Amino acid sequence: MSPLQFAxxxxxxxxxxxxxxxxGVAVVGALLFDMLMLSRGLIVSxxxxxxxxxxxxxxxxxxxxxxxxPSVSEAAxxxxxxxxxxxxxxxxxxxxxxxxxxxxxxKTEEVAIIxxxxxxxxEWRLVQGADLAxxxxxxxxxxxxxRTFARDQGLxxxxxxxxxxxxxxxxxxxxxxxxxxxxxxxxxxAGVTLNGFTRAFPAxxxxxxxxxxxxxxxxxxxxxxxxxxxxARPDLHAFSIDEVLERLRQAEFSYFRQVSFVLATIxxxxxxxxxxxxxxxxxxxxxxxxxxxxxxxxxxxxxxLDLLAESALxxxxxxxxxxxxxxxxxxxxxxxxxxxxxxxxxxxxxxxxPRALAIHLAFLVLAALVAAAYPVILAARLPIAATLRKExxx
Amino acid sequence: MSAPVAIVExxxxxxxxxxxxxxxxxxxxxxxxxxxxxxVAISGPSGCGKSTLLHxxxxxxxxxxxxxxxxxxxxxxxGEEERSRIRLRRIGFVFQRFYLLPMLTAWxxxxxxxxxxGMPAAERRARTRELLEYVGLGERAxxxxxxxxxxxxQRVAIARALANRPxxxxxxxxxxxxxxxxxxxxxDLFDRVNADGTALVIVTHNPALAARARRxxxxxxxxxxxxxxxxxx
Ligand SMILES: Nc1ncnc2c1ncn2[C@@H]1O[C@H](COP(=O)(O)OP(=O)(O)O)[C@@H](O)[C@H]1O
Ligand SMILES: [Mg+2]
Numbered sequence: 001m002s003p004l005q006f007a008x009x010x011x012x013x014x015x016x017x018x019x020x021x022x023x024g025v026a027v028v029g030a031l032l033f034d035m036l037m038l039s040r041g042l043i044v045s046x047x048x049x050x051x052x053x054x055x056x057x058x059x060x061x062x063x064x065x066x067x068x069x070p071s072v073s074e075a076a077x078x079x080x081x082x083x084x085x086x087x088x089x090x091x092x093x094x095x096x097x098x099x100x101x102x103x104x105x106x107k108t109e110e111v112a113i114i115x116x117x118x119x120x121x122x123e124w125r126l127v128q129g130a131d132l133a134x135x136x137x138x139x140x141x142x143x144x145x146x147r148t149f150a151r152d153q154g155l156x157x158x159x160x161x162x163x164x165x166x167x168x169x170x171x172x173x174x175x176x177x178x179x180x181x182x183x184x185x186x187x188x189x190a191g192v193t194l195n196g197f198t199r200a201f202p203a204x205x206x207x208x209x210x211x212x213x214x215x216x217x218x219x220x221x222x223x224x225x226x227x228x229x230x231x232a233r234p235d236l237h238a239f240s241i242d243e244v245l246e247r248l249r250q251a252e253f254s255y256f257r258q259v260s261f262v263l264a265t266i267x268x269x270x271x272x273x274x275x276x277x278x279x280x281x282x283x284x285x286x287x288x289x290x291x292x293x294x295x296x297x298x299x300x301x302x303x304x305l306d307l308l309a310e311s312a313l314x315x316x317x318x319x320x321x322x323x324x325x326x327x328x329x330x331x332x333x334x335x336x337x338x339x340x341x342x343x344x345x346x347x348x349x350x351x352x353x354p355r356a357l358a359i360h361l362a363f364l365v366l367a368a369l370v371a372a373a374y375p376v377i378l379a380a381r382l383p384i385a386a387t388l389r390k391e392x393x394x
Numbered sequence: 395m396s397a398p399v400a401i402v403e404x405x406x407x408x409x410x411x412x413x414x415x416x417x418x419x420x421x422x423x424x425x426x427x428x429x430x431x432x433x434v435a436i437s438g439p440s441g442c443g444k445s446t447l448l449h450x451x452x453x454x455x456x457x458x459x460x461x462x463x464x465x466x467x468x469x470x471x472x473g474e475e476e477r478s479r480i481r482l483r484r485i486g487f488v489f490q491r492f493y494l495l496p497m498l499t500a501w502x503x504x505x506x507x508x509x510x511x512g513m514p515a516a517e518r519r520a521r522t523r524e525l526l527e528y529v530g531l532g533e534r535a536x537x538x539x540x541x542x543x544x545x546x547x548q549r550v551a552i553a554r555a556l557a558n559r560p561x562x563x564x565x566x567x568x569x570x571x572x573x574x575x576x577x578x579x580x581x582d583l584f585d586r587v588n589a590d591g592t593a594l595v596i597v598t599h600n601p602a603l604a605a606r607a608r609r610x611x612x613x614x615x616x617x618x619x620x621x622x623x624x625x626x627x
Contacts, residue, residue, distance in 0.1 A: 001498075001502065001505070001506055001509055009495075009497040009498060010497055012497065013496060013497035288491060288493055289493055289495060289496075291493075292487070292489055292493030293493075293495075294454075294478070295449075295452065295454050295481060295487045295489075296481060296482065296486075296487055296507055296554070296555070297478055297479065297480070297481035297482020297483065297485070297507070297510065297511070297558075298478070298482070298507075298510055299475065299478045299479075300474070300478070302510060384449070384454045384455070385445070385446070385449040385454050385455040388445070388449070388454075388489065388566070389445050
């Protein structure tokens with residue numbers, strides 16, 4: 001009978017103890033697994049969003065993260081200069097603005113407007129109708145709108161959007177409905193050409209860009225593109241996706257990492273305590289049996305293996321149940337956290353990664369060993385003769 | 395012709411337990427030789443050192459004075475591992491409280507010590523069946539200790555102690571938890587075990603059980619009363 005079979009028998013002999021241990025480990029393990037997913041979830045999810053745009057480098061005027069600092073001046077010339085760099089495959093200027101549209105009942109609603117070029121990659125994804133056509137300068141410029149905006153205003157391809165203004169009417173023709181990677185749920189967004197952007201915001205300074213999106217050529221690599229930009233234009237700031245994420249990790253997202261670390265530590269402590277206690281109590285109940293086995297010639301090694309196997313069954317069994325349980329719990333918690341306003345609706349707090357599973361498994365192995373340590377010492381150091389003597393009458 | 399090697403030989407052994415209130419001298423200057431196939435009973439008042447002596451003979455513990463030879467090898471020179479191996483292969487233990495593993499069947503309890511000794515499965519099966527039949531429990535192989543009576547549990551424990559064909563079987567108050575009639579059955583079984591060639595050392599309060607031994611020793615205050623009573627010689 002192998003230590004594992006032996007441990008299985010010991011556990012099934014006291015089903016209540018086994019269930020208690022498994023449940024405890026499963027619940028704590030689920031929490032731990034969730035904390036692992038939370039600690040990197042935002043970063044991973046944010047990376048997905050950034051990568052889904054198809055641009056791996058972002059260029060801004062200052063060290064501030066894209067969209068948070070002053071804009072790049074002389075945008076057209078800058079874009080031209082960058083486009084001449086062989087290390088870059090695409091350079092697209094982007095502008096951000098917020099306009100008002102008339103809603104029902106003479107109220108106005110805000111709409112975020114993104115100005116970009118027609119040769120885009122993934123600032124948005126077309127879901128219905130046609131994408132922007134280049135502006136002829138005459139008539140109404142094209143506009144793509146997101147679903148929320150379309151629903152609120154009853155828009156479809158061909159509809160007219162009139163931006164609220166006391167000056168000349170600023171009208172756009174909806175060419176299609178799109179999805180923006182960073183749109184928050186309930187947020188109205190629209191995309192226009194750069195010319196269209198100037199029409200939408202006549203007062204905005206011309207020839208500026210809030211952000212330049214850059215794609216490196218396939219096979220060339222982000223780092224090469226970033227250093228080429230830095231060399232050519234030391235006045236600008238180029239961020240790779242990794243650098244953007246690193247900035248977020250150190251600032252905005254570090255909070256989640258810290259919270260998850262603290263909670264994970266507390267959870268692990270209680271899991272260890274529970275399993276150690278269950279094993280210790282059971283060893284204490286079986287001291288006579290253990291001493292008898294030792295007297296019969298069972299080695300310390302064998303007794304140790306039996307206990308390790310028992311610990312492994314408890315921790316392993318609970319830990320396996322913890323994974324689906326943790327995924328379920330993470331799903332629930334994620335949908336609660338994502339109700340926070342103004343978050344991109346594609347952003348997730350809990351993201352499953354194979355890495356999290358690997359750490360979870362490594363932790364389980366460690367936990368099984370640590371939890372068994374005290375009971376193992378207790379059983380292996382048991383004085384055989386004294387224990388047998390204590391347990392009998394004469 | 396040289397004398398056959400004794401299974402276990404104690405030469406002037408002593409055992410002192412250091413206690414906070416002063417050392418307790420559990421055994422003093424005990425000399426005892428158990429030859430192969432012998433049948434020894436040790437009796438004496440509670441606390442006189444019987445269990446301590448049995449544990450020394452069984453290589454469970456080591457003496458603080460004197461020397462102990464197991465099959466000619468000094469126990470003092472052995473490490474814990476080696477003593478453990480000797481206990482597994484050369485010595486059988488029977489306890490007052492049986493100490494069968496409650497989650498295992500009678501069959502599994504008997505088989506377990508054989509698999510620990512690395513005996514092949516087919517051999518284990520044959521040996522386990524043989525032993526359970528030997529102790530009269532062939533029909534109860536699949537029963538757990540909780541489904542057996544005290545006498546039946548002790549018979550399983552004796553089968554377990556014999557599983558690896560030890561040269562020496564040690565029993566500490568094997569009938570202490572049993573009624574007289576069941577104790578008689580256990581006594582009969584011990585007689586049979588001894589007749590089949592295994593040396594027995596039994597510590598007991600039970601005069602009927604002690605009377606079965608060919609050599610009866612009395613202990614008092616950590617000493618063996620001399621001279622030993624040797625029946626039939
Ligand atoms: N582990 C021990 N620690 C301290 N004293 C012990 C220990 N084992 C036995 N003793 C003492 O040694 C003496 C003999 O004990 P024991 O061999 O169990 O006697 P018996 O089996 O004859 O009743 C007793 O006085 C007992 O208190
Ligand atoms: Mg005793």
